Amino acid sequence: xxxxxxxxxxxxxxxxxxxxxxxxxxxxxxxxxxDADAVVLPGVGAGPAAMSALNQRGLSGPLREFAxxxxxxxxxxxxxxxxxxxxxxxxxxxxxxxxxGSVRRLPDxxxxxxxxIPHMGxxxxxxxxxxxxxxxxxxxxxxxxxxxxxxxxTRPEGVLGTTEYGLHFxxxxxxxxxxxxxxxxxxxxxVGLRIYHNFVAMAAxxxxxx
Amino acid sequence: VLTRRxxxxxxxxxxxxxxxxxxxxxxxxxxxxxxAAQYDRExxxxxxxxxxxxxxxxxDTMVGVVQRVSEQVFIPLTVGGGIxxxxxxxxxxxxxxxxxxxxxxxxxxxxxxxxGANQFGSQCIxxxxxxxxxxxxxxxxxxxxxxxxxxxxxxxxxxxxxxRAVGLGSGEIxxxxxxxxxxxxGYDLELTRAISRAVPVxxxxxxxxxxxxxxxxxxxxxxxxxxxxxxxxxxxTYSIAEAKNYLASRDIPMRV
Numbered sequence: 001x002x003x004x005x006x007x008x009x010x011x012x013x014x015x016x017x018x019x020x021x022x023x024x025x026x027x028x029x030x031x032x033x034x035d036a037d038a039v040v041l042p043g044v045g046a047g048p049a050a051m052s053a054l055n056q057r058g059l060s061g062p063l064r065e066f067a068x069x070x071x072x073x074x075x076x077x078x079x080x081x082x083x084x085x086x087x088x089x090x091x092x093x094x095x096x097x098x099x100x101g102s103v104r105r106l107p108d109x110x111x112x113x114x115x116x117i118p119h120m121g122x123x124x125x126x127x128x129x130x131x132x133x134x135x136x137x138x139x140x141x142x143x144x145x146x147x148x149x150x151x152x153x154t155r156p157e158g159v160l161g162t163t164e165y166g167l168h169f170x171x172x173x174x175x176x177x178x179x180x181x182x183x184x185x186x187x188x189x190x191v192g193l194r195i196y197h198n199f200v201a202m203a204a205x206x207x208x209x210x
Numbered sequence: 211v212l213t214r215r216x217x218x219x220x221x222x223x224x225x226x227x228x229x230x231x232x233x234x235x236x237x238x239x240x241x242x243x244x245x246a247a248q249y250d251r252e253x254x255x256x257x258x259x260x261x262x263x264x265x266x267x268x269x270d271t272m273v274g275v276v277q278r279v280s281e282q283v284f285i286p287l288t289v290g291g292g293i294x295x296x297x298x299x300x301x302x303x304x305x306x307x308x309x310x311x312x313x314x315x316x317x318x319x320x321x322x323x324x325x326g327a328n329q330f331g332s333q334c335i336x337x338x339x340x341x342x343x344x345x346x347x348x349x350x351x352x353x354x355x356x357x358x359x360x361x362x363x364x365x366x367x368x369x370x371x372x373x374r375a376v377g378l379g380s381g382e383i384x385x386x387x388x389x390x391x392x393x394x395x396g397y398d399l400e401l402t403r404a405i406s407r408a409v410p411v412x413x414x415x416x417x418x419x420x421x422x423x424x425x426x427x428x429x430x431x432x433x434x435x436x437x438x439x440x441x442x443x444x445x446x447t448y449s450i451a452e453a454k455n456y457l458a459s460r461d462i463p464m465r466v
Contacts, residue, residue, distance in 0.1 A: 011306055015281060045331040108410065116412045116435055118333055118381060122255055122465040123212045142213065142465045144286060146333045165212055187286050187308065189250065 001036035003063070004028040005053040009186070013042045013076065016186035016193055020200040030062040038203035039066050043078025047087040047103060047149070050078055051095055060096060067098045067178050072202040074133075075180030080173060081151050083180055089149060099173060099180075101153035107166035115166050118148045123171075125161040125183070131174040133198045134160065141191045143171070143183035150182060177202075213463040214429050215255040215436035216450055217414060218443050220245055221262045222291075225271040228262070243278045249443070250283045252450040255465060257283070258311070258384075258438060261291030269298060273305045280306025288336055290384075294319075299326050303334060311384055313338040314357040317364060317371070320378055327379025336414075337375040338384040341368035341401060353387075353401050360388035368401065369408045376409045383409060384438065387417040394420025394441065402432030414438050422448060422456045429462050 002013055002024045010026050017024045017040070024040065025032060033039060041063065043050055054060045067073045067083075075083055082095045087103035095103065108117050122142040127134060150169035153159055161172025163182070171182040179199060185192035220227050226240040246257050259279075261272045269292065276289055289302045290311030299310050299322070316323050316337045326335040340360045341353040353368035364371075372383050385405050387398035397418040406413045415434035419425055419442050428434045442448050451466075458464040 009308070011304065012280065012284070012308070015306075016284060044333065114407075114410070117410055118412075119212065120333065120382065120412050121212050121215050121435070145212075186284055189285050193284060 001032050001038070002026045002040045002042065003033065003059065005050065005057055005059060007043050007045055007050045007053050007078065009042055009044055009184075012184075012186040013040060016196045017200065019193060020197045022200055022203075028057050028059065030058045033059065033062040033066055036066070036071070037206060038072040038199070039063070039074070040199075041073070041075045041079035041082065043076065043082060044146075045078060046089060047078060047081055047095060048090045048093045050082060051093065054082070054096075063096055064098055070177050070206075072199060072206055073178045074199050075173075075178075076186075077147060077182060077184055080170075080180035080182050081149060083173070083178070084151050084153065087149065098178065099151075099153050099158065100155060101151065103149050104152050105149055106147070106169070110166045118146050119165045120146045122188075123163050123165060123183075125163050125171045127161045127172065129160050131160055131179070132202050133174050133179040133195060134172070135198050136194055137191060143181070143185065143188040143192060145171075145183045147182060151180075177206075211463050213255075213465045214434075214457070215414075216253070216425070216453055216464075217256045217258055217436055217438050218249045218254045218450065219258040219260060219416070219438045219440045221260050221440070222272065222275060223261075223263050224268065225275050242275045243282055246279045246283045246287075249450065250285055253454055253466065254285065254450055255436070256286040256288065258288045258290065260311075261289070263292070268292060269301065273301055276302060276305040276307050290336070290338055294322075296322060296325050296329065299330065299334075303330055309334050309336050309382070311336040311338045313340065316375060316380075317355065317357055317366065320374075323375060323378040323380050327381070332379050332381030332411075335380050336382045336384050337372075337380040338386065339368055339372055339375070339405075340386045340388050342388045343398070343401070351400055351404075353398075353404075356388055360386075360391070369404050372405050372409050376411050380411065382412050382414065384414045384416060386438075390418030391416070392441070393418055396420065396424040397428045397432055397434075397437075399427055399431040402428060402434050406433040406435070412436065422453055425453055426457060426460055426462065429457070
């Protein structure tokens with residue numbers, strides 16, 4: 001299920017999944033979420049507005065439960081940031097609270113030089129550990145980013161990829177069944193599609209096991 | 211580190227690519243989807259399609275083009291040309307474009323920038339600015355914004371308009387020097403640098419690239435974040451790989 005809460009680039013995510021041989025159900029219905037084999041949470045735009053949309057549709061609780069259920073969960077861009085406890089986009093704005101930590105604003109300066117915001121373009125990801133979602137991805141691969149905020153998990157477990165822009169930030173989170181990337185794998189050419197492929201494989205294994 | 215971007219640009223007329231390309235192995239050198247896939251394979255970082263069709267139903271044709279391209283190519287796609295309303299923006303984004311570029315409409319109806327940014331996010335709204343150097347007057351160097359393909363003077367100062375556009379919600383500026391466009395003599399570096407320093411968002415330089423050193427200059431002297439290139443890639447003068455290898459060899463961060 002690709003979660004539809006009016007805040008995501010649904011088409012490109014769905015198309016990427018289709019190239020991996022699956023036909024995703026694009027839905028904003030919590031019931032579909034509960035029955036899903038795997039969930040993809042896309043997202044562009046503002047965190048607080050997205051949380052509001054998720055809450056209004058009754059999706060926040062089911063998303064937390066889904067992540068806890070051990071079934072494969074893939075968050076993309078804003079979908080990574082929404083996993084954390086809070087976002088600095090608005091003071092005290094809560095997110096889903098699936099991963100301890102906060103969402104912070106990227107710096108607009110580095111050593112006195114101005115940094116353009118949003119962080120837009122291809123940047124490399126330093127991978128620190130393996131995970132089924134990352135099979136076949138070369139360390140230092142380039143992915144496409146476009147964001148102004150970044151996720152800062154409190155604990156290092158699960159931070160499997162970092163990227164540098166003014167500072168080193170978490171660009172890949174992967175722990176057990178929960179995978180999330182700050183970059184857009186559906187905009188990152190073949191190496192991005194590889195991540196979708198890996199996620200679909202995780203879902204297939206899970207479906208066979210149950 | 212964040213790499214600079216090389217963005218090939220294709221002009222599309224009635225659903226077909228114009229301005230020629232020299233790819234020899236393509237079944238159909240005028241098919242946007244094939245050319246997009248080719249540029250993707252060659253290392254293009256993003257793609258820009260400009261709809262130059264004059265007719266009023268060109269938008270429908272373009273929607274079909276965008277759908278087909280976005281089914282095959284998984285890098286960012288920006289679509290521009292004749293986008294005038296929020297419905298036009300929505301149609302293109304729903305069809306599969308990642309960003310839309312608005313030019314004349316941004317000046318005539320600036321609310322379009324804000325509405326677009328509010329509904330879809332600033333990162334989706336590129337404001338394209340065509341500028342010509344002002345040669346007389348007290349405020350030199352300065353550049354004036356032109357609309358309608360660089361023909362109609364607006365009286366607007368390019369730097370001030372860029373700042374206003376970003377203030378209204380534009381997430382990126384596509385800057386074309388109408389003086390240099392097509393001249394193959396290099397980009398207007400002063401203009402590019404002035405705009406880049408004036409706005410906090412990324413700036414794409416366009417207009418004038420004739421050789422690889424021009425690209426290098428755009429990133430260094432021009433302080434551009436990305437370059438749009440049409441002629442030098444279309445006519446086979448250079449390949450994207452050659453351009454990127456050259457730039458990387460001169461220490462410009464590149465995805466190679």
